Amino acid sequence: MAARHCFANEADLRREVCSLIAQKSSEAIKDHGFFTIGFSGGSLPKIVSPGLLSQKIDFSKWRVFFCDERYVPISDPDSNYQAVKQHFLDKASVGEVLIINPDIALDEAAKDYESRLKSWYSGNDLPSLDMLLLGMGPDGHTCSLFPAHALLEETSRLVAPISDSPKPPPCRITLTYPIINATKCAVFVSTGASKASVLQQVLEGDTTELLPAARVKPACGELHWFVDDAAASLLKKT
Numbered sequence: 001m002a003a004r005h006c007f008a009n010e011a012d013l014r015r016e017v018c019s020l021i022a023q024k025s026s027e028a029i030k031d032h033g034f035f036t037i038g039f040s041g042g043s044l045p046k047i048v049s050p051g052l053l054s055q056k057i058d059f060s061k062w063r064v065f066f067c068d069e070r071y072v073p074i075s076d077p078d079s080n081y082q083a084v085k086q087h088f089l090d091k092a093s094v095g096e097v098l099i100i101n102p103d104i105a106l107d108e109a110a111k112d113y114e115s116r117l118k119s120w121y122s123g124n125d126l127p128s129l130d131m132l133l134l135g136m137g138p139d140g141h142t143c144s145l146f147p148a149h150a151l152l153e154e155t156s157r158l159v160a161p162i163s164d165s166p167k168p169p170p171c172r173i174t175l176t177y178p179i180i181n182a183t184k185c186a187v188f189v190s191t192g193a194s195k196a197s198v199l200q201q202v203l204e205g206d207t208t209e210l211l212p213a214a215r216v217k218p219a220c221g222e223l224h225w226f227v228d229d230a231a232a233s234l235l236k237k238t
Helices: 010-032 044-053 080-087 106-119 193-204
Strands: 003-007 035-039 062-066 068-070 131-134 159-162 172-175 185-190 222-228
Touching (some): 010 185, 010 222, 044 131, 062 080, 106 159, 106 172
Parallel strands (some): 003 222
Antiparallel strands (some): 159 172
């Protein structure tokens, strides 16, 4: 069961989601000496970064990676890395950042990224990443997992290439459900009235044809949804 956190404004949402991140960071560092956190693109880096920078967090122990990434040069403005760099990485002394290699073939870039992720956990075939920060598109996609796409059923690869994304650019790499649902803590951040209808479908809709975001169900971890009043406007009142 997902934990829902609803806020009247973005500032309150930011404060609480960053408090959770700080808590999980402290717990992970105490447990195994580092904190692995996956960032998504879109509006998420801009929303959470100011709150992260105001927390007392040992960023030197952070290992940052990307839940999905566009297959473009890392200097390209379409790169998720660039968005996170601008809003967060340039202002925090992060221990390690895992960036895709866009100079090799797309399939090889996905394999290389998966291999380097596993290396943080001594080559564990299915590492349990500490936290994923996830967004959701108006179509219900998350990471680069889109409705009705074959990658929704991928089971053998933890990081997969996609060359036919319905949203440009077409070529990307993305985490898949086996590693997403092995995470210790998945955190969605969704704001704005444009997300109200799809949020209702994901959290309260028919379960026979799950949208990609609704398929995020950590087997042994936590699932949190941080939303504002506008995004939550169609949800049942509890």
